[in-house]
Amino acid sequence: MKKAKGYGRMVTDVVCPFCGTLCDDLEVVVEDNKIKNVRHACRIGSSKFLAMNELKRPNRPMIRKDGSFEEVDMAAAIEECGRILSRSKRPLLYGWSSTGCEAHFVGIELAEELGGVIDSTSSVCHGPSVIAIQDVGYPSATLGDVKNRADLIIYWGANPMHAHPRHLSRYSVFPRGYFRERGQQDRELIVVDVRKTDTAKLANRFVQVRYGEDFELLSALRLVINGKELEADEVAGVSKEDILELADRMKTCQYGTLFFGMGLTQSYGTHRNIDAGISLVRDLNHHTKFSIVAMRGHYNVTGIGEVLTWQTGYPFAVDFSRGYPRYNPGETTANDVLQREEADAALIIASDPVAHFPKKAVEHLARIPMITIGPHMIPTAQLSEVFIPSSISGIEEASTAYRMDTVPLKLRKVIEPPEGIYSDVEILEMILENVRERRVRQMEREKKAGEGR
Amino acid sequence: MSLEVTLITGRTVSQGEAMERGKDLDDYTKAAAVCELDPADMEKIGINEGDTIKVSTGIGEVIVRAVKSRQYPHEGIVFIPMGPWVNSITDMPADSTGMPPFKGIPVKIEQAKGEKVLSSHDLIEKLYLRGNEKGEGVR
Numbered sequence: 385m386k387k388a389k390g391y392g393r394m395v396t397d398v399v400c401p402f403c404g405t406l407c408d409d410l411e412v413v414v415e416d417n418k419i420k421n422v423r424h425a426c427r428i429g430s431s432k433f434l435a436m437n438e439l440k441r442p443n444r445p446m447i448r449k450d451g452s453f454e455e456v457d458m459a460a461a462i463e464e465c466g467r468i469l470s471r472s473k474r475p476l477l478y479g480w481s482s483t484g485c486e487a488h489f490v491g492i493e494l495a496e497e498l499g500g501v502i503d504s505t506s507s508v509c510h511g512p513s514v515i516a517i518q519d520v521g522y523p524s525a526t527l528g529d530v531k532n533r534a535d536l537i538i539y540w541g542a543n544p545m546h547a548h549p550r551h552l553s554r555y556s557v558f559p560r561g562y563f564r565e566r567g568q569q570d571r572e573l574i575v576v577d578v579r580k581t582d583t584a585k586l587a588n589r590f591v592q593v594r595y596g597e598d599f600e601l602l603s604a605l606r607l608v609i610n611g612k613e614l615e616a617d618e619v620a621g622v623s624k625e626d627i628l629e630l631a632d633r634m635k636t637c638q639y640g641t642l643f644f645g646m647g648l649t650q651s652y653g654t655h656r657n658i659d660a661g662i663s664l665v666r667d668l669n670h671h672t673k674f675s676i677v678a679m680r681g682h683y684n685v686t687g688i689g690e691v692l693t694w695q696t697g698y699p700f701a702v703d704f705s706r707g708y709p710r711y712n713p714g715e716t717t718a719n720d721v722l723q724r725e726e727a728d729a730a731l732i733i734a735s736d737p738v739a740h741f742p743k744k745a746v747e748h749l750a751r752i753p754m755i756t757i758g759p760h761m762i763p764t765a766q767l768s769e770v771f772i773p774s775s776i777s778g779i780e781e782a783s784t785a786y787r788m789d790t791v792p793l794k795l796r797k798v799i800e801p802p803e804g805i806y807s808d809v810e811i812l813e814m815i816l817e818n819v820r821e822r823r824v825r826q827m828e829r830e831k832k833a834g835e836g837r
Numbered sequence: 838m839s840l841e842v843t844l845i846t847g848r849t850v851s852q853g854e855a856m857e858r859g860k861d862l863d864d865y866t867k868a869a870a871v872c873e874l875d876p877a878d879m880e881k882i883g884i885n886e887g888d889t890i891k892v893s894t895g896i897g898e899v900i901v902r903a904v905k906s907r908q909y910p911h912e913g914i915v916f917i918p919m920g921p922w923v924n925s926i927t928d929m930p931a932d933s934t935g936m937p938p939f940k941g942i943p944v945k946i947e948q949a950k951g952e953k954v955l956s957s958h959d960l961i962e963k964l965y966l967r968g969n970e971k972g973e974g975v976r
């Protein structure tokens with residue numbers, strides 16, 4: 385910890401808890417437990433830190449009574465959560481991407497205890513990538529590898545200049561690396577997208593693919609790379625000439641990395657697009673060294689996938705209703721559970737499905753008792769029965785998060801949370817304890833009733 | 838006059854920044870209740886920067902502000918940042934991946950002079966708390 389020039393203290397090596405780039409070089413100036421300045425972060429990252437001073441954060445839990453929220457004490461809020469969740473036959477525990485792995489441990493335990501469905505925001509971002517990875521594998525690399533080795537960078541259906549603003553400068557295009565001493569001059573950037581995005585504007589080569597035809601373009605590239613003749617004059621809006629050139633460039637680079645985003649996972653074809661992308665990279669490894677990396681969105685969406693996998697064997701959409709974990713995307717995924725109107729209660733943490741789920745899913749969430757845990761009054765809280773404000777992991781609590789390349793990093797605590805605000809871990813532990821006590825009481829009641837008979 | 842185009846949704850840096858500052862602030866509405874159009878498409882139905890437009894799908898319709906895209910050309914494709922506005926017209930998943938179709942949605946775009954762009958709070962209140970257009974199913 386250094387003394388910042390002029391004022392306050394400076395906390396160094398702070399990890400940014402916003403996107404999957406998980407920049408770990410931030411410097412935060414703190415004075416009187418207030419964040420005064422943030423260095424090195426991008427617009428979104430700095431906004432997350434600096435907004436702390438202006439945000440009107442609720443500092444007491446709230447329960448809905450006669451249609452409007454009433455402030456209550458923590459014990460009452462936990463009691464209400466326990467009541468809602470214990471009564472529920474099929475609770476949905478959703479979110480988890482903007483909190484630390486320590487909260488994931490407790491969340492999974494709670495889901496198992498309740499026999500509920502636990503799903504993360506992967507469900508609406510890289511879920512299809514995970515499905516494809518399970519089918520065809522994942523020839524991936526760390527971002528350090530990319531930085532030090534890659535001379536060809538491809539962003540396909542990803543616009544990091546908006547979603548991961550420092551990705552290019554920290555890991556892929558601009559930094560100097562061990563084998564790329566001149567930084568950008570030693571690398572080529574290719575962007576494949578349906579729009580000429582702000583990332584595409586920086587590219588040496590922009591390939592405009594027709595919407596919904598990424599699979600066709602990926603397959604055409606595979607065909608050429610595997611030495612077959614391309615008969616069509618044009619595929620997915622890209623000329624044969626350009627495809628041949630692109631394939632040649634990919635084959636002849638020393639080390640290439642294909643980064644892909646929602647443009648592939650959320651477009652027509654979903655997991656099949658990723659399947660084709662991974663297969664392309666696998667084919668390329670017969671000619672040169674090539675890796676593929678998913679541009680994971682939320683800062684710890686990778687983390688919940690890791691924790692769920694090592695604890696249950698499955699990466700997202702895990703259903704405990706039979707007493708053991710099951711996983712079946714399309715059935716146990718959050719939007720499907722809501723679409724079939726199965727969930728009869730929901731616990732939402734570290735995410736905002738009311739803002740980010742389709743209307744029909746939100747309509748069902750509005751109908752069932754919902755508990756929201758999070759630092760801010762977000763749209764999901766607006767439709768909730770119980771809202772418990774929590775501290776901000778990575779700013780007010782230390783925790784662990786996984787970067788998009790599955791490298792775990794320790795997030796630092798920069799300031800103290802406001803008085804009376806608990807962490808996600810503490811809140812979940814209190815709910816778990818309450819649920820367990822209720823179950824014990826229930827069992828005792830049943831035992832007594834049995835004896836009386 | 839209307840325009841039939843393909844809608845894609847996603848993150849923008851302004852939406853991310855505004856969301857962190859607070860979804861109850863005007864900035865969030867300014868960043869996410871917008872539709873980025875290719876200049877050529879805007880010309881086709883005489884839409885200007887800042888006009889209110891109605892974007893509709895089979896699911897519903899929403900009023901947002903038209904913005905001239907800086908990331909063009911993308912004639913035939915419009916972009917609305919992720920958020921409650923666009924998601925009031927997106928559909929549910931249907932392909933056994935759990936993924937709702939957030940990109941590639943056929944939409945109709947029309948001028949909506951005089952219509953108001955609701956704040957996130959008011960939009961949610963209208964859609965989910967006071968009853969949807971069918972007046973059923975929600976609190």
Ligand code: SF4
Nearest residue numbers: 400403407426429550
């Ligand atoms: S790129 Fe991502 S992790 Fe890095 S500062 Fe920006 S939001 Fe934070």
